[in-house]
Amino acid sequence: MELSYVYILRCSDGTYYTGVASNLEKRLVDHQMGEDPKSYTAKRRPVELVWYSEFSDITIAISKEKQIKNWSKFKKEALIAGRYSDLPNLAKKKFN
Template structure:
């Protein structure tokens, strides 16, 4: 089973990743053997997880969620799925006339 997961870091930021072994990966993050980002922000805590049958599907979802704003990630974590469409905003500033 593959997973896309979101960690809450000690500084309040979120880290999004994917793995085939969630328990092992969480241990790596908290032991300082994970990503450089989490190494400087320990301890980390698992706040959200999705399961996939294939790692490439989990990886694609990871990349999708990494592109989201903090507000949209928080809505996902909190289960406010109805809020996700309105939080899907363009990252460009609209032209003013």
């Protein structure tokens, strides 16, 4: 069973990057080194790992990554801080 990881990085400009990887340590080195100059994190280094979770199924990990990418900054910060009870109230809602 190969684990997959969903992770959140805090970038030097205060934004967050969410990704998925099968080798978290290698992926973090790639981000820090700016391996892909066109990537979101390349011009926002240094980056800091602020949250991650392990998954035994890559499909679930990818689904969770997509979900978190759509979250607001405030909701991501609640997740990072472990304030799980705040998450439902921080959902993006449109009111008429």
